[in-house]
Amino acid sequence: MSIATVHIGPYALRNHVLLAPMAGVTDAPFRAAALRLGAGLAVAEMAADKEVLGGRHLRRLAGKEPGAHAPFAVQLAGHDPVRMARAADLARAQGADIIDINMGCPAKMVTGKLSGAALMREPGRAREIIRAVLLAADGAPVTLKMRLGWDDAHLNAPDIALMAADEGVAMITVHGRTRQQFYHGRANWSLVGGVVRRLREAGHGIPLIVNGDIVDADTARAALEQSGADGVMIGRAATGHPWLPGEIAEAMSPGRGIRPLSPARQVEEIVRLHEGMRAFHGERVGMRRARKHLKAAVLHWQARGWLDARERQDLLQVLLTSQNATRVRDILHGLSLRMREREVA
Ligand SMILES: Cc1cc2nc3c(=O)[nH]c(=O)nc-3n(C[C@H](O)[C@H](O)[C@H](O)COP(=O)(O)O)c2cc1C
Known part of the structure; x- marks a missing residue:
């Protein structure tokens, strides 16, 4: 085409x-x-x-x-x-x-x-x-x-x-x-x-x-x-x-040099988005607005087989309820490290 x-x-x-x-x-x-x-x-x-x-x-x-x-x-x-x-x-x-x-x-x-x-x-x-x-x-x-x-x-x-x-x-x-x-x-x-x-x-x-x-x-x-x-x-x-x-x-139409993001890079992009939304909307609104993106991303990672049902459940539990941005970021950083280890293994 x-x-x-x-x-x-x-x-x-x-x-x-x-x-x-x-x-x-x-x-x-x-x-x-x-x-x-x-x-x-x-x-x-x-x-x-x-x-x-x-x-x-x-x-x-x-x-x-x-x-x-x-x-x-x-x-x-x-x-x-x-x-x-x-x-x-x-x-x-x-x-x-x-x-x-x-x-x-x-x-x-x-x-x-x-x-x-x-x-x-x-x-x-x-x-x-x-x-x-x-x-x-x-x-x-x-x-x-x-x-x-x-x-x-x-x-x-x-x-x-x-x-x-x-x-x-x-x-x-x-x-x-x-x-x-x-x-x-x-x-x-x-x-x-x-x-x-x-x-x-x-x-x-x-x-x-x-x-x-x-x-x-x-x-x-x-x-x-x-x-x-x-x-x-x-x-x-x-x-x-x-x-x-x-x-x-x-x-x-390949040739623009856009490579599919690795699982760990996807998580890092979501961390960046979370930070961007908090900076733009303010902490409270930013945290709330970011949740639909966090949820969709986690469901996508499970559908790709990058997370098991238990991991998904644990992640959603924190990401969709926590009011604490540092905790959300630490959980996502931890996930990105685990994804990287799995990529290497
Ligand atoms: C939550 C949500 C908000 C939307 N807001 C707008 C909007 O502001 N302006 C607009 O033209 N369409 C809006 N749409 C429609 C989308 O732009 C798009 O036309 C529709 O979702 C169909 O495309 P999709 O199947 O790829 O989602 C919205 C859709 C959703 C689900």
């Missing part, structure tokens, strides 16, 4: 495997880790226009690492074109290189305010928002993330994508589920292919990214084959595995 470089406006991504925005998961320290470990792009978690305008989101936007190899993409959610434009303007002033518009969030809290996936039911409003944000972005690329449609009877992603591309968006990501599916069932990558075809038939060459249920290089290949998309976006499978997008990119 030949994979072309993904261009978002003036930015050429270093590979076609992107980290999805996930509120509460892909915060600045996690995105920094994913980028350092090879992700092609890491889109910042959704910010409501209200939060950005109130200044509350500005710290969370502080996500661009000095020297990061990727543009800084900030995602905005909202329903009002004027407010979205002002939020885009503020995000740009905070260093955002790319503004992504959220048209995929299924949460009632978001769709109830007619934002996120609810915008797919209001193409006219969606168009106004895209226009306003494009104007505010002042030449910076604006991208869009959406679903297949609201429900099975309204699979209008191809229409929305065509409208958005006509308006000038620079990349579109499609999660192969409807809003009504939330996260149930399987992502339908072939239906994402309908969006790709519609854009290509209309002569649009902007990158189309397929998302949903991609967990490794095999599923990434299958999603690309079934959809004809230009790249993949990885969400939940990257929880606790900031190295996953980079590893998938390398497995699909």
Whole structure:
């Protein structure tokens, strides 16, 4: 499979495997880790226009690492074109290189305010928002993330994508589920292919990214084959595995020098992530937010046969309950040493 470089406006991504925005998961320290470990792009978690305008989101936007190899993409959610434009303007002033518009969030809290996936039911409003944000972005690329449609009877992603591309968006990501599916069932990558075809038939060459249920290089290949998309976006499978997008990119087209991390190096990356989250959010919040990554990492290590059930149990017991950062770090350091000894043995 030949994979072309993904261009978002003036930015050429270093590979076609992107980290999805996930509120509460892909915060600045996690995105920094994913980028350092090879992700092609890491889109910042959704910010409501209200939060950005109130200044509350500005710290969370502080996500661009000095020297990061990727543009800084900030995602905005909202329903009002004027407010979205002002939020885009503020995000740009905070260093955002790319503004992504959220048209995929299924949460009632978001769709109830007619934002996120609810915008797919209001193409006219969606168009106004895209226009306003494009104007505010002042030449910076604006991208869009959406679903297949609201429900099975309204699979209008191809229409929305065509409208958005006509308006000038620079990349579109499609999660192969409807809003009504939330996260149930399987992502339908072939239906994402309908969006790709519609854009290509209309002569649009902007990158189309397929998302949903991609967990490794095999599923990434299958999603690309079934959809004809230009790249993949990885969400939940990257929880606790900031190295996953980079590893998938390398497995699909080797030569970038990204080596799969050894078990001990994975543990060391998780220690670093834990420290980064505590530094970024403060001790208490950082400890709490890091737990979902610690849990996912431990379950992954057991699934790979690097831990037995007893070790897993003992680790989870401490990592998911301890309030003591030093204890968590010591336990992980001990695990990394044991992993190293096993690698040598
Ligand atoms: C906890 C969580 C938070 C999410 N937050 C966002 C978000 O802020 N913006 C967004 O566009 N999608 C969000 N999503 C959706 C993901 O970006 C992605 O589209 C979805 O999880 C499907 O991909 P996956 O199967 O690889 O996880 C979120 C998903 C999860 C599970």
